[in-house]
Amino acid sequence: MLSLTQLAAYVAIIETGTFQKAAERLGVSQPTVSQSLRNLESYLGVALVLRNRIRCEATPAGAKLLRHARTLTRLAADAEMALLQERVAIGASGNIGTYLLPPFVKRFVDTGIDQESIGVTVASNPEVATALDSGEVDVGIMEWWDDRPGFTAMPWRKEEMVVITPPTHRWASRSHVSRDELLETPLIGGEPGTGTARLLRTLFGTAEGDLRVSYAMGSTEGVKSAVKAGLGVSLVLAASVQDELAAGTLHAARIAELPISKELQIGHCCKVSDEAAFCLIQRPYISKTLLTRRISPRGSP
Known part of the structure; x- marks a missing residue:
């Protein structure tokens, strides 16, 4: 089975460019990072990293793994954070997240909510829809909605x-x-x-x-x-x-x-009410109370 520790080491090597910087990011020794990579390559049976004088880069096989490794390590970090503190994840398509959403996030902060209680992911509309489907975000603010089953949307x-x-x-x-x-x-x-x-x-x-x-x-x-x-x-x-x-x-x-x-849409799981989803974006003074209760995860009562 894939190890999250090994995947985290691999992602850090590629993103920082060196084993030493990866070790510093992860707070471990360089030999530990090297061993994690060796174990991961041994398990998968392929080389994942090309080493050169300038920086480490992903091999073709490593490039295929990288996107999935990032997703898995990010989900693991989100799961850990969810246990440690109340947090709501909002996904926004590129134009919305860049030009429209920041003032609403500022309203959250102005109500006294801890800024770390709100996670905002800005991505393309299809990527936000995928993140909503996988549970990476609780609410997706999008430029169009595709009527996917198990979810609903309302005009924003x-x-x-x-x-x-x-x-x-x-x-x-x-x-x-x-x-x-x-x-x-x-x-x-x-x-x-x-x-x-x-x-x-x-x-x-x-x-x-x-x-x-x-x-x-x-x-x-x-x-x-x-x-x-x-x-x-x-x-x-x-x-x-x-x-x-x-x-x-x-x-x-x-x-x-x-x-x-364009009629922008707020998409969310059917377990989350339209009112709750709308409050998250439009009414931060109500959302402060809602955040302390946390949005009910999919499948929960």
Whole structure:
């Protein structure tokens, strides 16, 4: 059977780059780390680490193991923390966790709740859904919901989406652009799995397939940088560009025929009530009491 101690040593070696730094992170001796790795490689029958003069790196087999090793060691740490203190884990998709959630976390802190009582994981929408399914997070705040069995979701808030351009773009003096203009203009794509494509299907119908994507940046921050550089235009949450609009480094316009918005969702296990899930995010003065009782784990009465 895989040993969590051995997996933790392996993860530390790869993440720190050396056996010595891994030992310092784990609070053990370097020979102990080396022995843990040898035992793990012996058990699996493969080499996991490539040693060179600069840093240790994962072998191809080690790279396959690494993601699972991180998940297992993180779950073990979460389980230990759950026994030591009351803690609620919140998962948020990238845009929500970056641009919308921080003020709500601050409200928690302002109520006097220990900051360590709240764990926030920011990941892609599919990753948050997976974490919710595995029990790694208690509540997931997401840009779309897939109606997975055993879970439920409720609307949290609506967020407007806008077309962003650089200040030198021909649309920079306009408050609206048309549907047809968007179809004729290459768009810069952002983080996959955010549900924006679903919205575009609503807006454009069958013509959605005619949309052209010139670059796929992988994140909203990457999208904003590309738009600022003059590589094209994009469609993003208005909340994600407030600073740039105030500074004049980006311009935002609405879609003339059908202004669109995303209805963000709070997903949670059916054992957690909608009221409790909503309180966790929206009403910290109520959540302070709720946190002391802890959210009921799945399967518990």
